[in-house]
Amino acid sequence: MTRPTEVKPREDEQPGTKWEEFEVGAELPQFSFTISPDIVAEYSRAIDADPQGMVLDGKRVAVPSILSVYLMAVLYRKYPPAQGGIMASNKFRYYGPISADSDTTVVASGKVLEKYEKRGRRYVRYMARFTNDNGDPIAEAENISTFPN
């Protein structure tokens, strides 16, 4: 089981990345984590859902948005976060279920797509992809966040 804190740098642990330091086109290095039934249950409780997950074809599976708690790790492992980041938009495409009954190893990676300024705020857009350990896609995400520095 991998808690997000084990793979995601937290605010104030390291000097926060300045907007100028984000590099468009930068690859966000691959890492892996394991989603266990305990993580599924804790995440489900946090979104007012059934801790046992949902039923799909007779099997217990996680609400697919569980990957959200690992999403920012894809960016922050290369670019440690500053305090006060705010999410502007977010897109997830789901390709395959995550078990709520057994451990699932997920491999994550990504890429910085764009950065821009709008109405005095500075934004970074990046994508993340999540596969199982066979390389089969589980989900893709695209996030835009604004950072105060």
Added chain:
Amino acid sequence: MKRDYFITQEKIDRYGEINGDNDIIHYDVDYARERGFKAPLAHGLMVQGYASAMAAEKYGADWFTRGEIHVKFVGPLYPDETITVEIDDDGKLHVAAGDRTCIVGTAKLRDAA
């Protein structure tokens, strides 16, 4: 489908625990006010999680292999407010706290007719 959720600081803290963040905008009243908000902000991804679970109910098995959710966070989400999460028949997603729109977007199936 439409569902109400009452946001509390306890729920924000619980989400922050599994989310593993230490972003004080979700926890520190003074800091949130410095940034121009009336209170700490709920995690947008927590509310996206509410919507994703609702979409799984709406679309069933297809959601896990063809689901696509796109949200824009257009207004703050505060503790001690009831929010209404709605996904209409066309997959349009809308989240509001009273008459204040907080999130707009879609929750649809890819390749849907």
